[in-house]
Amino acid sequence: MEANKMKIVYVISDRNSRKYWSRIGVAFTNADGSLNVKLEAIPVSGEMQIRDYVPREEALRPPSDVSAA
Numbered sequence: 647m648e649a650n651k652m653k654i655v656y657v658i659s660d661r662n663s664r665k666y667w668s669r670i671g672v673a674f675t676n677a678d679g680s681l682n683v684k685l686e687a688i689p690v691s692g693e694m695q696i697r698d699y700v701p702r703e704e705a706l707r708p709p710s711d712v713s714a715a
Contacts, residue, residue, distance in 0.1 A: 651675040652699040657689035670694070 655671040671685035673696050681696070 656695045
């Protein structure tokens with residue numbers, strides 16, 4: 647599976663004036679641009695956030711130092 651076709655599904659909850667993101671499933675982009683979504687939980691609010699998958703190594707890597715020429 648190509649990483650650029652995989653997405654992560656989250657529900658965002660507000661508690662004590664803070665936002666908490668909980669991963670509840672995955673989604674895959676089809677050739678026609680539609681999505682297949684597989685959920686492990688259903689959000690009570692009915693709202694979900696679907697984001698592109700970013701491997702943990704890339705998410706934790708510091709941005710590269712790019713100097714202007």
